[in-house]
Amino acid sequence: xxxxxxxxxxxxxxxxxxxxxxxxxxxxxxxxxxxxxxxxxxxxxxxxxxxxxxxxxxxxxxxxxxxxxxxxxxxxxxxxxxxxxxxxxxxxxxxxxxxxxxxxxxxxxxxxxxxxxxxxxxxxxxxxxxxxxxxxxxxxxxxxxxxxxxxxxxxxxxxxxxxxxxxxxxxxxxxxxxxxxxxxxxxxxxxxxxxxxxxxxxxxxxxxxxxxxxxxxxxxxxxxxxxxxxxxxxxxxxxxxxxxxxxxxxxxxxxxxxxxxxxxxxxxxxxxxxxxxxxxxxxxxxxxxxxxxxxxxxxxxxxxxxxxxxxxxxxxxxxxxxxxxxxxxxxxxxxxxxxxxxxxxxxxxxxxxxxxxxxxxxxxxxxxxxxxxxxxxxxxxxxxxxxxxxxxxxxxxxxxxxxxxxxxxxxxxxxxxxxxxxxxxxxxxxxxxxxxxxxxxxxxxxxxxxxxxxxxxxxxxxxxxxxxxxxxxxxxxxxxxxxxxxxxxxxxxxxxxxxxxxxxxxxxxxxxxxxxxxxxxxxx
RNA sequence: CGCGGCGUGGAGCAGCCCGGUUAGCUCGCCAGGCUCAUAACCUGGAGGUCGUAGGUUCAAAUCCUACCGCCGCAACCA
Numbered sequence: 069x070x071x072x073x074x075x076x077x078x079x080x081x082x083x084x085x086x087x088x089x090x091x092x093x094x095x096x097x098x099x100x101x102x103x104x105x106x107x108x109x110x111x112x113x114x115x116x117x118x119x120x121x122x123x124x125x126x127x128x129x130x131x132x133x134x135x136x137x138x139x140x141x142x143x144x145x146x147x148x149x150x151x152x153x154x155x156x157x158x159x160x161x162x163x164x165x166x167x168x169x170x171x172x173x174x175x176x177x178x179x180x181x182x183x184x185x186x187x188x189x190x191x192x193x194x195x196x197x198x199x200x201x202x203x204x205x206x207x208x209x210x211x212x213x214x215x216x217x218x219x220x221x222x223x224x225x226x227x228x229x230x231x232x233x234x235x236x237x238x239x240x241x242x243x244x245x246x247x248x249x250x251x252x253x254x255x256x257x258x259x260x261x262x263x264x265x266x267x268x269x270x271x272x273x274x275x276x277x278x279x280x281x282x283x284x285x286x287x288x289x290x291x292x293x294x295x296x297x298x299x300x301x302x303x304x305x306x307x308x309x310x311x312x313x314x315x316x317x318x319x320x321x322x323x324x325x326x327x328x329x330x331x332x333x334x335x336x337x338x339x340x341x342x343x344x345x346x347x348x349x350x351x352x353x354x355x356x357x358x359x360x361x362x363x364x365x366x367x368x369x370x371x372x373x374x375x376x377x378x379x380x381x382x383x384x385x386x387x388x389x390x391x392x393x394x395x396x397x398x399x400x401x402x403x404x405x406x407x408x409x410x411x412x413x414x415x416x417x418x419x420x421x422x423x424x425x426x427x428x429x430x431x432x433x434x435x436x437x438x439x440x441x442x443x444x445x446x447x448x449x450x451x452x453x454x455x456x457x458x459x460x461x462x463x464x465x466x467x468x469x470x471x472x473x474x475x476x477x478x479x480x481x482x483x484x485x486x487x488x489x490x491x492x493x494x495x496x497x498x499x500x501x502x503x504x505x506x507x508x509x510x511x512x513x514x515x516x517x518x519x520x521x522x523x524x525x526x527x528x529x530x531x532x533x534x535x536x537x538x539x540x541x542x543x544x545x546x547x548x549x550x551x552x553x554x555x556x557x558x559x560x561x562x563x564x565x566x567x568x569x570x571x572x573x574x575x576x577x578x579x580x581x582x583x584x585x586x587x588x589x590x591x592x
Numbered sequence: 593c594g595c596g597g598c599g600u601g602g603a604g605c606a607g608c609c610c611g612g613u614u615a616g617c618u619c620g621c622c623a624g625g626c627u628c629a630u631a632a633c634c635u636g637g638a639g640g641u642c643g644u645a646g647g648u649u650c651a652a653a654u655c656c657u658a659c660c661g662c663c664g665c666a667a668c669c670a
Contacts, residue, residue, distance in 0.1 A: 091670050124668075256596065256597070263594095271667085297668075330664085331669075334666095338667095359664095374670085419618090420619085432633090497634075498633090500628080500634090506627075506628035583629090584629090584630095590630055
């Protein structure tokens with residue numbers, strides 16, 4: 069019984085440098101979706117990986133005097149170390165240099181060849197004899213026909229190669245976009261691709277390289293290797309058993325969503341479906357192109373693209389080790405809209421962290437734990453079997469959760485988090501302020517108890533709503549009290565109603581001298 | 593005329609598609625309250641000719657036109 073399955077992927081990364089915060093942003097957004105779907109009972113398969121069969125990678129390894137495979141394996145280890153530190157809940161991590169991937173690739177390309185969508189031709193381009201490689205038309209234009217490295221004239225050169233008949237799929241693609249308006253998300257990206265294809269059209273693409281040692285040899289002509297893009301996209305199906313596990317493949321394909329960066333939208337929305345069709349497979353259901361994270365230069369105020377050239381790379385580990393994985397997750401998910409672009413600066417990071425995580429959420433938890441601990445010896449007796457009053461009475465919880473779901477499913481994580489904070493957590497703090505249980509307890513201990521019972525119910529709901537975003541902290545909140553349902557089983561629907569529980573509500577959090585350890589210590 | 597996005601109080605954003613109460617939110621700033629809590633929390637306040645110029649309309653941040661400025665993509669930069 070697999071009523072609901074959910075197969076999602078992120079783009080696979082070039083391992084020629086360690087992941088930076090922009091790379092992590094993509095994985096984060098995908099991870100929230102995976103966690104959210106799991107809470108909803110989906111059988112989730114989340115695939116990630118590294119794209120290793122490129123000349124750049126073998127060159128980088130050579131620079132370091134390392135064996136290419138050993139270099140790739142080490143980078144794969146380092147990437148996964150970062151993803152694990154960020155609590156990215158992937159199920160499988162594919163290295164394209166793995167033998168399994170290569171074998172499945174060969175099967176795929178052979179099938180496309182047999183189906184007549186690959187032909188041999190000549191590729192012409194601007195070649196630098198010093199670099200021994202082709203330069204792009206852009207390089208040619210920008211450097212007035214000279215090699216950017218050698219400053220020598222580029223020469224026109226052509227060599228035999230294999231082309232994929234992408235142009236043959238143009239009409240089918242346009243029709244597909246029309247019939248599946250959600251295929252490319254967000255909408256702005258869809259418009260971009262559609263107009264691009266309509267105005268410029270699609271050309272056949274060179275999918276081979278000649279005379280390379282590193283890469284996957286083409287089965288029907290081993291003199292050539294498969295061009296990285298053709299091979300990289302195939303990760304999405306070789307990772308779920310294409311070519312060697314028909315059952316697994318049938319279960320998960322077509323993918324529900326590919327999460328990618330906006331720069332590679334055309335590969336995923338034009339080349340990829342066409343490749344699949346050429347091999348007799350279905351296109352994926354959706355491609356979500358997220359925005360980029362830029363770096364705000366704190367001294368000049370300029371917004372810069374992240375890159376080694378500018379020396380402004382921030383590594384995820386730098387943030388994680390200084391603060392926490394959840395702090396990292398929260399900042400990017402709350403501050404940077406996934407469908408468009410966002411910015412990072414340490415100053416802004418501290419602002420968001422302090423105001424929302426420390427002051428609003430963290431402090432609320434501290435208040436909710438300390439008052440029962442001090443005045444009721446941790447136990448709110450008489451609350452068993454009773455349904456608490458709403459701490460946020462004006463809010464229709466059912467509608468609220470439904471609206472949050474809509475935002476999460478559309479990857480508007482920033483909007484969802486804003487709603488949780490502004491429409492739920494802040495009002496809960498206001499509720500405490502209005503009812504002042506610390507004062508009320510002196511005159512009416514039972515009334516004060518009811519207030520706390522309601523406030524703590526808000527924390528139960530908030531922790532569930534926050535679970536996909538900041539899993540560890542959400543768990544810490546939930547397990548600070550004896551809520552009956554086990555943390556692993558909670559779903560978003562559990563947040564949609566105020567719930568009674570069999571036992572009296574009790575504070576189970578660990579206390580030191582009657583105090584809780586702050587969930588998010590303020591950044592000074 | 594390559595494609596796309598953006599320009600709203602000091603900073604960051606929402607609102608615009610489907611024009612109409614005192615233009616909303618977060619941070620910062622100022623004043624007050626509270627003291628359970630992580631110098632946290634709550635209330636109030638100052639601060640905006642909604643890029644510019646026209647147009648449509650009883651009415652425009654919201655629709656139309658032109659212009660200015662910033663940014664991204666342009667088929668191996670997440």
